[in-house]
Amino acid sequence: MTIRYPNGKKYVPAQRSARVENKNLSFSNRGKTLEDELNETNEYYLSHNKAVIHKKPVPIQIVHVKYPARSAAVITEAYFRSPSTTDYNGVWKGKYIDFEAKETKNTTSFPLQNIHEHQVEHMKKVTEQEGIAFLLVKFASLERYFIVPYEYFEEKWERMIAGGRKSITLQEMEDISIEVYAGFNPRLDYLAALDSLLQKPEVDTRLKGRKTYE
Template identity: 50%
Template structure:
């Protein structure tokens, strides 16, 4: 089957395999400092742990696909010959934790000193605003890939920089802002990225 992105390039060279590592893997086989997994792998691994431990139900939203060519070799079978990945309309992940709706986007950058705002799209910002207005828990998980640091930034802080950009301000969020305002998340074993521990402190404390 030929999957392609909106730019018409084949998806085979761009797709990454995710979610194959079981969280039952023995601790001795993987160091806490091992960043061999992708950011998405780490998050999916964490969500699987949360689900199987009964702590939360959070899933990655499937990427919408537009089918453009289907072959029917038999009446009982259909083979998709060509399809295109559409641009996601909202954010990467959503679910429920402690009775609250959770919605977040996960992004990474190789930039050492700032996080470019072009990682986000206007429709994603609008979606996150709507979630926030409904008292949902909304945030971004950001990874500075070069320095191997992960942060959780509340959506309200992201909106601040997005508005400044639209008014001619800077087009990125300084890393110093993350270090001051966004709690860092240390890579662990089970879960790999324990972002719910941060959520407890930011949204449920007091």
């Protein structure tokens, strides 16, 4: 199936590397994408009445459909009806949650080109309405995960706009983020990290080294 953006440009999905595909699957979560891990975690939250958080559906306009059989239909071409905002949203403890999930193969920095301007604007508006907006970044090669609150991410984004560095270094990521440690069930308890952050709002950029399972 061919999917195109609103401007007509063909959508080409990112290819997973052979390194990721060939991970040793004898370990229960090896080879899973960040999306897989988050979907499993969100199912756990829902089944245990901890939160209602889902991946946002992507609005697609179907253009061409083929019918190879009377009882089957195959979509051969479609367009994204509008630019996507962020990946996940929902409700947790009466708070609105909205976040973008990104993976990087880099081991030393997170490229800001992975984020789009309309996504930044969306997170800004969520924050202005007192919702909780953040990035959840996975350094795939390092198997490390970080929650970056929007207000801290915004500083790095504005730095790039002003002509500065176009990435967030791993050191900076450690300084401005809450690190999430992968577990078994739930796989990625990112709400525990948020809870830790919200309980200590006076904590500024001195977030380095804080764990989610204290």
